[in-house]
Amino acid sequence: MSRSDRLFELIQILRTAKGPMRAEDLGARLEVSKRTIYRDIVALQAMRTPVEGEAGIGYVLRKGYDLPPLNFDEEEIEALHVGLAMLIRTGDGALQQAAARVGRKICDVHKSAEWLQVAPYGAPQDNPDCGCVPIAVLRQAVRSAQKLRLAYVDKENVHSERVLRPLALIYHVECTLLVAWCELRHGFRHFRTDRMIAADLLEDRFSADAPLLRKLWQEQEDSSFVHAP
Structure with a gap:
């Protein structure tokens, strides 16, 4: 969650709270440390958001404030x-x-x-408890232009492991596809998320190449919509 989103969420929590909220509780709700909450409260107060209170007691948002x-x-x-x-x-x-x-x-x-x-x-729910790869991991890989090591099973039940350069996600009604440059096949491929066994983010990034690869894929998509073999 970005800092601006977190500040917005912090305001929302304080707006609906029944009483003072401790930094520990706010941190647990937003999955950040108490120190981060302290800094966020100071930032909100600097923006003239009427947050009142102090560490150890709790924080409240003065009544009448609205977004x-x-x-x-x-x-x-x-x-x-x-x-x-x-x-x-x-x-x-x-x-x-x-x-x-x-x-x-x-x-x-x-x-x-x-x-x-x-x-x-x-599409089926991407529940990690059921062995599914979280689609959020794939979105992170696309967003950060981060290579991905994928374990995959195709429609013929053939297992493979490959390194991908993730470029896009396509949401269909019954499935979700990851578009990627496959280093094993040296070409663009589309991978169904419900056939993924495991996906690990790698340290290697391809930020400089991502825009060109995405442009080339978009140009080729109309004539050759290629699924992973």
Whole structure:
């Protein structure tokens, strides 16, 4: 979570708290240390956010403080509700949790739209307890242009291990595909996340090459949509 996102979450927690929140409790909610919470509180106070309290006692947000309203019209809000709800179909657990947080933030300043319903059927959940590779790890690899060592089983039940340069994720209704330059095959390949046995981030990065590789893949995609063999 970025610092700006954490500060926003910190305000949200204090807004809904029933009483003073200790730094230890805030840190546990946001998965950071007490020292980080102390620094964040100082940063919020420097931005004139009315957070009151001190270490050892707890912090409160003065009543009457609110976040600026989101300037969306009714149809834009409804589009956001449907779009966020449809993330349940991706099987990406981390994105689903993020969507729920965004939805709560929208509902804080706009009325809910419970009458807009989305069926949950789609890609299987990426539950690590069931042996699935978390899609969040793949998104991190793409975002940071970080090489990935992948253990994979193809549709013929052939096992392979290869090093990839992850470039994009494609969310289909029934599965999610990782687009990558495969160093084993020396070409672009698409890998189904539900056939991944294990995926480990490597220290090697390819930041300088990522934009060109992604551009080449996009140019070739229309004529050759290649899946991993």
